[in-house]
Amino acid sequence: MTGTTTTRMTYSQALNDALRREMAADDRVVVLGEDVAHYGGIFSVTRGLLDEFGADRVLDTPISENGIVGGAIGMAMSGLRPVVEIMYTDFLCLALDTIANGVAAFPFAFNGQVSMPIVVRTQGGAGINAGPQHSKSLEAWTAHLPGLHTVMPSSPADAKGLLTAALRSDEPVVLVEHKLLYRSEGEVPEGDHLVPLGTAEVVRPGRDATVLALSRMVPEALTAAEQLARQGLEVEVVDVRSLRPLDTATLAASARRTGRVVVAAESWVRYGPSAEIAAAVTELAFDDLRAPVVRLGSLGVPYPASPALEPSVLPNAAAIEHAVEQLVKRTA
Amino acid sequence: MTQTLQERRSPLPSSPDIDLFELYRRMRVLRRMDEVLAELVAERLITGPMHLGIGQEAAGIGATAALRPGDMVTATHRPHAQYVGLGLPLGRTFAEMMGRVDGQCGGRGGHMLIADAEHGLLAPSGIVGHSLLFAVGHGLAQKRAGQGAVTLCVTGDGAVNSGAFNESLNMAALWRLPVVVLVENNGYGLSVRLDRHSHQTELYRRAAGYGIPGEVVDGNDVEAVHQAVSAAVARARDGQGPVLVEALTFRNNGFSSSDRGGYRDPDEGAGVTDPLELAARRLRERGASVEELAEIDRLAAVEIDEAVAFAKASPWPDTEALFEYAAKWDEGARR
Incomplete structure (x- = not known):
């Protein structure tokens, strides 16, 4: 499962690598969120994707967190595989309605008629003096919901591996990054690299x-x-x-x-x-x-x-x- | 005529040239459905909340009749008009409401969460505002697919003050999505009258704030709704973006089965046009006989009786699947 050769890269670059590879492999994968297209994401995770994949696959959205995730629900039910970026996990509070009442619930509630191949990428954590509204760790809130994966990569290799697994999963995944890890470096397997969801x-x-x-x-x-x-x-x-x-x-x-x-x-x-x-x-x-x-x-x-x-x-x-x-x- | 009506008994996928007979028939099935549902709730054959739409039939039935196969519908917690209008198998639909295994969702969804992928209903939701959000996603997918499919988003006056309304209307307009938003304005958000929860009560005017067309129709006139939504659908199909259609109607029953009443004038509904009476009167004016209309009514009752019988005969769902599901998410790793 793990590539034999590795490259040294940052956590941000590893996430970007996973997105780029999966977008190239599957044109149903669509990235959307605040600042993700022209700006390339405030932590540079989506840098270059707009140029490579075009505006109908990399969408700058309005500041409408519940709308972004709610839209992703419709996209998923219509056969796309949306990857949502919620800029801060603190802002995920605004989308908890659609996550709890839609994403996590519908595959079960509709008895398997729909799947939710949605990845919600967000980042949390303190350490940059960002104060009470931009520093929290709220992963317990999504991990509380049956029907939803919540994963937290700690290294560049796992960032790529978990995001790749999330993108290929037909089940919804909340992937919580940490703002202080984006610049951390590590060896990352080249090519296909998956870390199975649900494994320590x-x-x-x-x-x-x-x-x-x-x-x-x-x-x-x-x-x-x-x-x-x-x-x-x-x-x-x-x-x-x-x-x-x-x-x-x-x-x-x-x-x-x-x-x-x-x-x-x-x-x-x-x-x-x-x-x-x-x-x-x-x-x-x-x-x-x-x-x-x-x-x-x-x-x-x-x-x-x-x-x-x-x-x-x-x-x-x-x-x-x-x-x-x-x-x-x-x-x- | 009887033969023709027999052929029409199973609702067909909608088509743009549906006549008033068919619209009336669908409304009659829907009315009968809600009347029988009230009885089933009283008999405790259906438990949990129930949201009926007696008096609102024309808005929902007229709107879905403007669609064609391949289109998508998102709906509210009061979605029975979509169930009938999209031709869902009503036996299964009653089974779902009764919590039985043959329901579209195996009894997991209940009356307000009946998704039916085969009939393009993805999906109703019991959270006010959701239908708007999902429509944005369907619209994005439809626009990208470029096949001319559209989404009918059914929402209500109760949802227009949710954040979802603003977020969705903006995105649908911004991205020129093929979405038609039908605001069923039944005059009340739960127990609160429209003018007590909205300063601007002419809801179609809100469309102007998003730079899209907004119009208002008599929501009790099924032909008017059909016509207005058909025009909006044609525009959306043509790539010209979303339209908001406000259908003025009246909720002739409580907001749900738990409504204690006491918040509105008992005479308030007195002057309101009943959509079925209006349609029947028109059909008569156009030459239909009393017997023909009575036959439609009779067949609607038979269809609902058959659906209820099917549902009553349906077994309870097995609980085993619940434990399998929980084990997957609660136990350790799946390698």
């Missing part, structure tokens, strides 16, 4: 503790694991990457191996994805856990804009490192 991946093996990480917390967890390795602690890092379906088998297997679990997700802890992940691991691996699952996430306040305030709200590598140390200490 062990990105660093270890025996002493498990960090179940999501999106930008994956590189943070890897940094923490490097530090902890110097103290002789071997930390296993698992990229959860698909929130629904949730790869509980892979998560629980790691929990059983190490007996110590930290969940690191940037979203708020209460009712966030870390709650579901912790519950699933506890249900499946309780007997092998040496302590309750520890959760790390954002402090429960709306994201403040000031550079003096925002860092105090966010989890990071140091917090993960500290949490693992404490967990090991109390279970030694």
Whole structure:
């Protein structure tokens, strides 16, 4: 499934590569959203697509989020495969009606008469002092809906692989990117590269503790694991990457191996994805856990804009490192 | 005449030269359907909310009659006129409303969510404003396909103040989509009279704000609606973009089966034209006999009786599929 040769590229370029390849392969794939055509997307993900595929396949839309997703529902029912960009996950709030009451519901409600091959790309997360309306992590809201995939790539390779899988899926997918990852670089397989939806991946093996990480917390967890390795602690890092379906088998297997679990997700802890992940691991691996699952996430306040305030709200590598140390200490 | 009516009993796909007899027949089937549905709700053979359209038959029936096979329709939570007007098999339709396995959606959708891909109904929705949004997407696909197909978007006066109305009308106009928006103005959004929720009550005027034609028709005159929507459809088919048609009508029943009433003047509907009476009077003026009209009415009742009998005989759906669906989304990875 994975190409043999790789190219070093950014997360943005990897997403662009996936879009370009699938648009070339299937003329039913149509990209629409705010700023996606002439401007190329505010994070440059759709750059060049208008020139290559033309104005009837790459559409600049009005600022009408519910209309964009609602339109995509009609397009899908008429046989197209729309790829919607919602510029900030915070703006996805404006489209939750059509996502919850249409996209996620109709294939089931209409008893299979229609499919919803819709990909909603959005980006979330804090870290650029953007304040309370442009920094949230709201993936729990879409992951709550049966009938809808919610995936969060943490690396350029997974960005390409998950987006390619999403574009080929006849089921709807919300793909949540992270604004601080767009410029991150990594090796990306050339040619066809798919990461199956609904799969987690062990990105660093270890025996002493498990960090179940999501999106930008994956590189943070890897940094923490490097530090902890110097103290002789071997930390296993698992990229959860698909929130629904949730790869509980892979998560629980790691929990059983190490007996110590930290969940690191940037979203708020209460009712966030870390709650579901912790519950699933506890249900499946309780007997092998040496302590309750520890959760790390954002402090429960709306994201403040000031550079003096925002860092105090966010989890990071140091917090993960500290949490693992404490967990090991109390279970030694 | 009886022979002709027999042939017409299963509604055919719509065609542009449908005559008043056929329009009247469809309205009679629809009226009978809603009357029987009220009984089925009272008997608890149908549970859940029910939105009838008694008194509004001409708007929906006249509009769908302007379409041809291959066109698309999006509809509201009050979609029975589209079910009849597009020729959905009514036995299956009643089965869906009764939650039975033979319903178009296997009992998952209920009365206001009967999608029927084969008949171009994708789809009604119980969320006010959705029909407008979906029409934009169909219109984009139709424009790109270039086959001259159009979308009839049925919406209501209750939806014109939703954000979806503004978002959709702008996009449909901006992209010159082959979409005809039919605003069924029945005078009430839920319990709130139009002039209590909209300052500008002449809704067709809103079209001007989007730079598209807007017109108003007597929504109780099925021929007038048919004519107006046919002209709009022809324009859209010709690539000239969307039209908004406001059909003035009157909802002669509650907003749903849970309506407690008490918010409107009991005499309010007294002077309102009944669309079936108007059509029958015209048919008589044009030479139809009382017996011919009575025969249409009789056959409509028979058709609905047969549909109800089919639905009642339909089994309940199996719950197994629910568990399979849930397992797929709730359990672990699918590799």
